[in-house]
Amino acid sequence: MGLAARVEVDRGELRLQVDLEVGAGEVVALLGPNGAGKSTLLDVLAGLLPPDAGRIALDGTVLDDVAHGRRTAARHRGVGLVAQDYLLFPGLTVLENVAFGLRARGETRRCAREHARQWLHRMDLGEHERRRPGELSGGQAQRVALARALIVEPRLLLLDEPLAALDAGTRPIVRAQLRRHLAGYEGCTVIVTHDPLEAMVLGERIVVVERGQVVQQGAPDEVARRPRTDYVARLVGLNLLRGTARGRVAEVGDRAEVTLAHDAHGPVHIAFPPVAVVLSPERPQGSARNAWPVTVRDLEAHGDLVRVTADGPVPVLADVTPLAVADLGLAPGVRAWASVKAGEISAYPA
Amino acid sequence: MTGHRRRTDGRVPVALLVPSVLGVAVLVLPMVGLLLRAPWRRLPDILSSDAVLTALRLSLTTATAATALSLVCGVPVAWLLARTRMPGRSLLRGVVTVPLVLPPVIGGIALLMVFGRRGVLGGWLDEALGVSLPFTTAGVVLAQAFVAMPFLIVSVEGALRTTDRRYDDVAATLGASAWTTFRRVTLPSVAPGVLAGAVLCWARALGEFGATVTFAGSFPGTTRTLPLQAYVAIGSGDTDTAIVLSLLMIAVSVAVLVAMRRRWVGA
Amino acid sequence: MRDAGARRVGMLVQAIGVAGLLVACGGDAEGASHPDGSPADGSGARISGEVTVLAAASLTEPFETLGERLADRYPDLEVTFSFGPSSGLAEQAAAGAPADVLATANTVTMDTAVQAGVVDGTPRVFARNTLALAVPAGNPGNVTGPADLARDELRVAVCEPRVPCGAAAEALLDRAGVEAAPDTLTTDVKEAVSLVSLGEVDAALVYLTDAAAAGDAVETVDVPRAGAVVNDYPVAVMADAPNPDGAHAVVDAVTGELGRDVLAEAGFLEP
Numbered sequence: 054m055g056l057a058a059r060v061e062v063d064r065g066e067l068r069l070q071v072d073l074e075v076g077a078g079e080v081v082a083l084l085g086p087n088g089a090g091k092s093t094l095l096d097v098l099a100g101l102l103p104p105d106a107g108r109i110a111l112d113g114t115v116l117d118d119v120a121h122g123r124r125t126a127a128r129h130r131g132v133g134l135v136a137q138d139y140l141l142f143p144g145l146t147v148l149e150n151v152a153f154g155l156r157a158r159g160e161t162r163r164c165a166r167e168h169a170r171q172w173l174h175r176m177d178l179g180e181h182e183r184r185r186p187g188e189l190s191g192g193q194a195q196r197v198a199l200a201r202a203l204i205v206e207p208r209l210l211l212l213d214e215p216l217a218a219l220d221a222g223t224r225p226i227v228r229a230q231l232r233r234h235l236a237g238y239e240g241c242t243v244i245v246t247h248d249p250l251e252a253m254v255l256g257e258r259i260v261v262v263e264r265g266q267v268v269q270q271g272a273p274d275e276v277a278r279r280p281r282t283d284y285v286a287r288l289v290g291l292n293l294l295r296g297t298a299r300g301r302v303a304e305v306g307d308r309a310e311v312t313l314a315h316d317a318h319g320p321v322h323i324a325f326p327p328v329a330v331v332l333s334p335e336r337p338q339g340s341a342r343n344a345w346p347v348t349v350r351d352l353e354a355h356g357d358l359v360r361v362t363a364d365g366p367v368p369v370l371a372d373v374t375p376l377a378v379a380d381l382g383l384a385p386g387v388r389a390w391a392s393v394k395a396g397e398i399s400a401y402p403a
Numbered sequence: 404m405t406g407h408r409r410r411t412d413g414r415v416p417v418a419l420l421v422p423s424v425l426g427v428a429v430l431v432l433p434m435v436g437l438l439l440r441a442p443w444r445r446l447p448d449i450l451s452s453d454a455v456l457t458a459l460r461l462s463l464t465t466a467t468a469a470t471a472l473s474l475v476c477g478v479p480v481a482w483l484l485a486r487t488r489m490p491g492r493s494l495l496r497g498v499v500t501v502p503l504v505l506p507p508v509i510g511g512i513a514l515l516m517v518f519g520r521r522g523v524l525g526g527w528l529d530e531a532l533g534v535s536l537p538f539t540t541a542g543v544v545l546a547q548a549f550v551a552m553p554f555l556i557v558s559v560e561g562a563l564r565t566t567d568r569r570y571d572d573v574a575a576t577l578g579a580s581a582w583t584t585f586r587r588v589t590l591p592s593v594a595p596g597v598l599a600g601a602v603l604c605w606a607r608a609l610g611e612f613g614a615t616v617t618f619a620g621s622f623p624g625t626t627r628t629l630p631l632q633a634y635v636a637i638g639s640g641d642t643d644t645a646i647v648l649s650l651l652m653i654a655v656s657v658a659v660l661v662a663m664r665r666r667w668v669g670a
Numbered sequence: 671m672r673d674a675g676a677r678r679v680g681m682l683v684q685a686i687g688v689a690g691l692l693v694a695c696g697g698d699a700e701g702a703s704h705p706d707g708s709p710a711d712g713s714g715a716r717i718s719g720e721v722t723v724l725a726a727a728s729l730t731e732p733f734e735t736l737g738e739r740l741a742d743r744y745p746d747l748e749v750t751f752s753f754g755p756s757s758g759l760a761e762q763a764a765a766g767a768p769a770d771v772l773a774t775a776n777t778v779t780m781d782t783a784v785q786a787g788v789v790d791g792t793p794r795v796f797a798r799n800t801l802a803l804a805v806p807a808g809n810p811g812n813v814t815g816p817a818d819l820a821r822d823e824l825r826v827a828v829c830e831p832r833v834p835c836g837a838a839a840e841a842l843l844d845r846a847g848v849e850a851a852p853d854t855l856t857t858d859v860k861e862a863v864s865l866v867s868l869g870e871v872d873a874a875l876v877y878l879t880d881a882a883a884a885g886d887a888v889e890t891v892d893v894p895r896a897g898a899v900v901n902d903y904p905v906a907v908m909a910d911a912p913n914p915d916g917a918h919a920v921v922d923a924v925t926g927e928l929g930r931d932v933l934a935e936a937g938f939l940e941p
Contacts, residue, residue, distance in 0.1 A: 101572050127575035134576040140569050144591025153587070154577035205577060520825075521869045537870055538825060538853040620827070620854025620865075627855075638758040638857040639832030640782055642765075 054112050055079065056209055056241045060097050061106035062090070062265075069093055069265040075209075075241040077112070082256025082273075083245045086284055090265040091245040095211050098243065099134050100127035111241075112208050128157075133207030137214040139198035141186035147197050148173065148182035154205035172200040176234070191219040192227040199234060210235075212244045216251055228254055249288040253277060261285055279401045281322060292330070292369050294323040295403060303400060309366035311343050314395045320403040327360060329397035330371035332381060332389045344392040345369070349383055359383075363391060437650055442643040449647040457624050458632035459651070465540060465628060466608040469547035470555075473604045476548075477555040478597060482585065484556070485563035486571075496560075503553045510549050511617025518545070518618070542619035543626050547608035554607050555600035562596020563589070599663060606659045610652060718746035721916035722768065724759040725751055726775035726903065727860045728799060728835065731883045732936040733773075739928055740920065747916055755833045755857050756780075763788050763908065770917035773905040773924065775799070775859075775877075776834035780904040790911070793904035796925045797938040800900055801835070801842050802878040803891040804866045811872030813891050816843060819850040819873060827862040827874040828852040834901055835859040839875040842899040863888065877901070879937040902941065 055076040062069040069090040075081045083091045096102035098109065100116070103124060109117040111132070116125040141150050148169050155165035173179050176196040186194060195215060202210060215231060216224050232255055235242055246252050252259050253273040261269040261276065261284070269281040280286035286293035296305030298317035305311050311323055331337070336344055347365035354360075358372040361383060369391050373383075381389060442449070449455060483489065484496050502510055518525040518536045528534045536542040566589065574584040590597070612630040619626040621635065633648035725733050730753045737749045752759070756774035763772045764786035772789065773796075774780045780793050805813045811824045819826050828850060829836030836855065843850050853871065856862045862874040867887035881890045905924050907917040923929055930940060 096572075099572070099576050101575070127572070128578045128580065130576070132576055134573055136569055136573055138567075138569075140567065140573045142570060142574070142588050142592070144588070144594065153574070153579070156587075157574070157577055157579035157583050201577065207576075515868065515870065519868060519870050535825075621830070621856065622852065622854050625853075635830055635832070635855075635857055637761070638755045639830060640757040640761040640779070641832070642761060 056098075056109075056111050056243075058098060058109040059107040060094060060104045060109065062093055062097060062102070063105050064093070067093065067265055069097075071262065071265070071267055073243075073260065073267075075243060077241060078239050080235055080242040080244065080255060080257045082252035082259045083243055083262055084249060084252040084256075084259050084285075084288075085247065085262035087247060089262045091247075091262055092213060094262070095134075095213055095243065095245050098209065099132050099211055100125060100130045131205075131208045133202030133205065133210045135195070135198045135202050135210070135212045135215060138218050139186075139194045141189075141194055141197055141201070143186055145186075146182065147178065147184050147186065147189070150186065150197055151200045151204055153201060158205065169200070169204060172204050173197075176200050190223070192223050192230070195219070195227060196230070196234075199231070203238065206240075208240045210238060210240055210242045212242065214246055215244060215255075216246075216248070231255065249277075249285075278324070278399065279322065280324060281403070286324065291324045291326055294367060296321055296323055298400060301395075305367060307366040309345055311367070311398065312395045313398060313400050315400070317400045317402075321400045322403050323398055323400045325393050325398045327370040327372040328358070329393050330369055330373075331392050332361065332363075332371050332373055332377065332383065333392065334381060334389060336390050337392045342392050342394060343398070344390050347389055347391045349385055349387045349389065351385060352378065352383060363389070365391070367391070369393075434653060437646055437653070440642075441646050441650055445643055446647055449644050450651070452644075454623060454632060455644070455648065455651075458627055458629045458648075461540070461543075461624065461626075462609055462628040462630075465543045465547055466605050466611075468544045469551055469608040469611075470601055470605040472544060472548045473552040473555045473608075474597070474601060477552045477600075477604075478559055478590075481556045481559035481563055482589070485560045486568070499556055500553050502550050503557070507546075507550050507611060507613030507615075508617050509613075511546060511614035514542075514546060514549060514614065514618040518542070537618055538620040538622065538626060540619075540625055543615050543628060546614035546618045547611045550611050550614050551604040551607040555597075555604040558600030558603060559593060559597050562593040562600075566592050602659055602663050606656060609655060717744045717916055717919045719913045719916055720748045720750065721770045721913050721920050723749060723751050723771040723773065723920060724763060724767070724769045725753050725771075725773040726756040726759070726834065727753045727858050728775050728877045728880050729753065729773060729903070730860065731879070732932045732938065735935070736923065736929060736932045739932065740923055743923070743928075744916075744919060747919065749916075749920060753860075755830075755859075757782070757833050758857070766910070768910075768912060769908055770911040770913050771905065771907060771920050773903060774834065775903055776837065776901045777904055778837065779834055780906065783906070788909050789906040790909045790914075791907065793906035794921070794925050795902045795904050795941045796929055797903040797933045798900050798941055799877045799879055799903065799938055800896045801838055801875050801893065802881045802896065803893050804863060804874050804876045804881040804884070804888050805872060805891055806866055806869045807887050807889055809889060809891070810869070813873045815891065816846045816848045816850075816875075816893055819843065819852070819875070820848050822851055824851075824873060825871040826850060826852045827854050827856055827865045827871040829859055829862060829875070830855040830857045833857055833859075835862075835875075835877060838899050838901050842875065842893070842896065845895070845898060882937045900939075903938070 056074065058073045060069060060071050067090050071094055085091050097104045104117060104119055106119050115123055116130055117123060148166060151172055152165040152169035155168055170182060173182050178193060178196055181189065181193060216228055219227055244255050256273060259270060259273050259276045260267055263282060263284055269276060269285060276285060277289045280289055280291055280293050283293060294305045296303040296311060298313065298319060298321045300316050301313050303311045303313055303321055303323060305323060345365050345367045347363035347369060349361055349363050351362040352359055355372060359375055359378050361371045361373060363369055363371065371391060480499060484492060515522065515537060517523050520526060520529060536545055570588050571584050574588045610630060615628060616631055621627045621631045629648055629652060633645050636645035636648060733751055737751060740747065740749055756776065756779040759772065760774055760779040760782040763769060763783045772783055783789050803813060803816060805811065818824060828839050831837060831840050859876050859880055862876050863880045863884050865871045866874045867884050881888050905921055907914065907921055911917040
């Protein structure tokens with residue numbers, strides 16, 4: 054049961070080729086940079102865009118099967134969509150918006166409205182039923198859009214950047230509400246986002262899509278701790294190196310070596326947080342320290358610290374205090390040594 | 404920024420000022436002329452004369468009917484132009500907007516060639532259904548719709564283009580058919596554009612002369628609308644009536660424009 | 671208010687007069703290339719420039735022919751015709767339109783211009799016209815006489831009663847005791863003829879001359895005692911004619927032998 058999709062779309066600049074499975078009641082966050090093909094995949098799942106190849110089945114029912122010429126129109130799929138800007142119908146009241154799906158399915162006006170009213174109460178929107186969409190706050194609009202999609206009991210719910218339209222202040226509250234509402238939903242949920250935090254909080258599983266391909270998937274903490282691509286590493290704020298391990302030593306980058314805390318063999322990913330990186334004018338002395346000569350490329354404020362981007366045999370990100378920047382005279386072009394304790398490094402098979 | 408704008412605000416080059424004064428004069432003087440020559444004392448009598456009232460009633464009903472016809476047929480055309488990717492769409496848009504620039508008399512002649520007794524469709528309509536449009540009130544409505552519908556189509560198409568098509572997508576995922584989506588989602592969201600188009604269309608239909616006189620003729624109570632009545636008046640030497648009718652048309656046009664402006668400013 | 675109106679019209683005439691002068695200058699320059707500038711019979715040596723004639727629509731064909739013949743007689747004279755409904759032309763003339771000659775299709779309309787004081791001397795009647803019942807070729811409506819104009823199922827065009835051909839039609843129908851049921855009232859007799867030749871109407875009361883000018887597409891049906899209703903066509907020189915010499919030459923031609931020939935050819939009766 055649940056969603057089993059294999060989708061291929063060829064749009065010239067973008068070649069989407071994704072296998073996606075979502076269990077009943079599971080919330081999957083589709084994480085990826087802009088232009089990775091996430092929204093295209095969502096359109097295909099919703100039936101708004103025909104795939105060039107592949108097969109989509111939902112709860113055992115085949116919706117699309119290109120090889121067998123099978124295709125189900127959007128209105129007959131039972132797939133709910135909450136769009137990025139919520140797209141509440143501006144000509145209708147909040148109540149009419151929520152009742153829309155039931156009316157479109159032929160329910161009487163009275164029946165549809167009664168049902169919609171219950172949903173609005175469940176969403177704490179009871180007093181807003183007569184308002185127009187333009188009079189709602191972003192969070193309220195999102196809940197209306199969610200109620201409108203859920204009232205027709207879709208087997209698959211798609212959310213496209215559900216928090217992107219909100220300002221930073223209200224985002225945490227709405228995110229928590231959304232998480233609560235999704236927890237009560239029994240169908241499959243796919244959330245598209247480019248915000249890692251959103252993906253971590255809302256998704257029970259994260260599927261990372263880059264350039265039309267799934268590059269990593271797993272539980273949020275797994276993805277956060279062990280990124281497999283530079284994109285994910287950057288998102289979760291980790292340095293990521295690829296190398297080949299022989300015991301406690303791994304060879305990475307331009308003939309540099311990294312000392313590991315544990316034995317490992319073969320191709321590995323090596324990750325460590327920028328705060329673990331120490332910058333110093335001379336090569337530091339001491340045991341189990343990894344040290345590489347680097348040249349500072351860029352400095353930028355990062356919370357209370359300064360994030361230093363440095364190039365060398367091993368390119369690194371380092372978070373240092375403003376005091377350290379002043380002491381070391383760090384500026385673009387300045388040479389320094391970057392070092393990391395072996396204990397701060399995590400290595401996992403690539 | 405504001406200071407800069409204020410400093411240059413008062414400077415108008417003579418090269419722009421003189422032609423603009425002339426231009427305004429060209430537009431305004433004819434109307435001033437009508438006001439100066441208006442037979443104010445006879446005005447109530449002329450306005451309440453049978454001929455004028457009959458023409459006014461006919462004009463109001465035909466312009467309204469032509470607008471209704473334009474709404475029923477024009478809104479779907481606008482939708483096709485704005486929302487579909489059918490081949491020949493740009494050609495269709497060209498064809499549909501030709502009456503905007505065509506002399507209405509030409510439209511009247513063309514209508515006569517199609518719906519006239521010996522016309523392509525007219526002969527068949529007459530024989531098969533006993534329907535003949537020239538010289539009937541229905542003919543007036545058709546002539547007016549021919550000239551006025553493009554105003555509606557252009558206005559509604561513009562409104563449709565600015566609406567987000569993702570609304571249609573969302574409606575589809577909620578189980579709505581294309582027709583339900585059009586009726587309950589698309590149409591309400593372009594309602595202001597439809598209204599503006601309908602008002603323009605109505606005003607144009609009300610002022611229609613050339614196509615009407617050519618295709619529908621001129622008979623009191625049946626086909627002689629206000630502009631035709633004004634033409635008959637000036638052609639038969641009744642200048643006073645012609646002036647009064649002109650003033651009446653100007654009053655209606657100004658009222659329509661003022662109403663539209665309020666609407667636009669309010670929106 | 672009337673004064674203001676008259677002044678404005680005066681300014682308008684002046685403005686157009688300037689334009690007329692420019693055209694006249696062009697004409698002179700052209701005349702200079704013919705040193706003697708003399709026409710064949712030598713009688714019109716001084717007749718030159720531009721003459722504007724406002725004429726009833728029913729005069730279109732004979733006056734155009736007349737214009738061509740006049741061009742032979744006065745090579746330096748350029749005659750421009752403006753055809754339209756007589757009442758409208760008379761109204762234009764009364765309002766001070768810059769024309770030299772006015773020719774209308776009945777005396778009532780000419781009187782408008784006379785009373786406005788824009789006509790020089792007394793108008794002269796130069797032709798008469800009668801009405802005819804015009805039907806499309808083949809007479810699809812089986813029209814046999816004026817009584818048929820009352821038939822509801824026929825499409826009928828008659829001139830607007832306030833223009834001369836409409837006034838004449840009204841008089842004719844009154845005499846015949848027919849309550850006509852027209853479908854359209856045209857302000858211009860030529861429009862009625864067009865509707866007949868297109869087959870859009872089954873019958874129209876038009877001038878005999880117009881029916882004749884329309885060619886094979888239009889037939890006529892005899893109207894008994896049609897001659898009892900007659901339109902007199904008067905012509906006059908305008909009081910403010912920009913080119914009085916040319917105007918008189920044109921009026922002389924219209925009322926003289928040349929005019930008689932051309933008008934008779936077109937089916938007009940002699941006064």
